[in-house]
Amino acid sequence: MAKIGVLIETSDEGVKEANGGVITAARGEAGNEIYAFVLNAKAADCRNALQQYGVAKVVEVSADAAAWVSSPDLQARALAEAIKHFEISTLLGLSSAQGRDLLARLAALIDAPLVQDCSGINLAEGTVKKSHFSGKTFATIKLNGNLRICSIRPNTIEAQPAPVEAEVLTFQAAVQDPGGLVVKEVKKTAPGSVELTEANIIITGGRPIGAAENYKILRECAEVLGAAVGASRAVVDAGFAPHSMQVGQTGKTVSPKLYIACGLSGSVQHFAGMKTSRVIVAINTDKDAPIFNKCDYGLVGDLFEIVPVLTAVLKEQPQ
Ligand SMILES: Cc1cc2nc3c(=O)[nH]c(=O)nc-3n(C[C@H](O)[C@H](O)[C@H](O)COP(=O)(O)OP(=O)(O)OC[C@H]3O[C@@H](n4cnc5c(N)ncnc54)[C@H](O)[C@@H]3O)c2cc1C
Incomplete structure (x- = not known):
């Protein structure tokens, strides 16, 4: 032993x-x-x-x-x-x-x-x-x-x-102050929010999110699920989310138990960062979107309609 x-x-x-x-x-x-x-x-x-x-x-x-x-x-x-x-x-x-x-x-x-x-x-x-x-x-x-x-x-x-x-x-x-590097400040993510790389559940928004304020619908759902909120690079490049939320090859690598991809096409660069998720659920208006070949469960539909319904249904569930 x-x-x-x-x-x-x-x-x-x-x-x-x-x-x-x-x-x-x-x-x-x-x-x-x-x-x-x-x-x-x-x-x-x-x-x-x-x-x-x-x-x-x-x-x-x-x-x-x-x-x-x-x-x-x-x-x-x-x-x-x-x-x-x-x-x-x-x-x-x-x-x-x-x-x-x-x-x-x-x-x-x-x-x-x-x-x-x-x-x-x-x-x-x-x-x-x-x-x-x-x-x-x-x-x-x-x-x-x-x-x-x-x-x-x-x-x-x-x-x-x-x-x-x-x-x-x-x-x-029995160690002395070594000098050198000193951490002056640690900036934490918003209180109550879950760190992406350690989250059990992640809900991510892709390009059709269209504006920073539209993340509200994902955040409401995340709150009920105890999830972290992620973004694709398309969203980050458009300035709708900070780079700290980006998942993928040039963002964070995550491995949650459940990954809910809302309005993501399923690019190889995005998948590079979340492909080890245990269960992947995709919501996309295009039934031929590549993400439907890579997910465990797929919902063809508008994320702006589906996510609020999902949040409402989850709220009704006993804790
Ligand atoms: C070197 C390199 C590194 C990269 N690194 C990363 C990275 O780290 N992370 C990353 O994400 N990308 C990365 N990319 C970019 C990547 O190639 C894609 O461009 C990007 O992932 C696409 O983001 P998206 O899926 O949000 O957008 P899109 O590819 O535009 O897909 C949007 C999807 O939303 C669907 N849709 C539209 N409206 C709705 C609606 N109302 N409801 C539901 N679905 C809807 C569409 O059918 C479409 O499938 C990288 C690219 C390169 C070249």
Whole structure:
């Protein structure tokens, strides 16, 4: 049984749901011993959310340094000490903005092999699966070395509960303020809105949205579904949505459980960013639109008629 570390991400609401898939991957077939490393929250507050997936130890990592919250370099150094102390053989995290940044710093610091944005992992063989060429091919990559680091694309591995009683530990790293990069400000998306790359459900608007204010109908539906709202590049180029909402080859890569594409033709560049969605629903006025060959469910019709009806029906459903 190997000791596998998981870098846990938290938000104002607590432990991010997407951690569940990463912990499930860390358990592997062998039922490995999982150490969850919490850097910016109280380990005791995270215990319940983490132990349901089989985390044996929840470790609160900190350092007696003023720059702790604003220095990713300092956090990487503290994490390096923690994984050495607990004799971790593989460290996994989320392929999010925070995960990609911190894991890369850590890998450089301790000279460990790193693969980012994996969609599968075999811990026994030390291999990971990663998509290339906009999802046209998948590479199986073998990581050598005593310590391996991988980030996993949110939602690509289904979270499966395996409840245990977790122990809460603290680890105080003996690291100093390293200087260098300091995070001055983190600009969050609107309160209550769901981050695209971590969303379980996404509803996306394409070119026929026609104006920024028309996104209102998608936002109303998203609110009922607990979904994030996305955009095609056509919409972003027209100035109706910010680039942070763009899904696709030159936008964000997403992997939700449900992707609702409203008024999208189904371009290869858009699909490159969402083809791993578990269920794709398309709404399009043109019955011959290419997207109907790529979706699980298709509705031929006007998004301005269908989406408000969908929202109204969903509102009537018991929660
Ligand atoms: C290098 C490169 C990178 C790119 N990167 C990206 C990327 O990251 N993301 C991305 O999205 N695109 C990207 N593109 C652009 C891409 O090729 C397409 O142009 C774009 O995805 C089309 O967006 P769309 O589906 O919203 O619009 P369109 O292709 O114009 O499709 C609109 C669809 O809406 C339907 N429709 C019209 N009215 C309605 C209505 N009222 N209700 C329902 N359906 C309706 C139409 O039948 C049509 O099928 C890239 C292109 C290149 C060359």
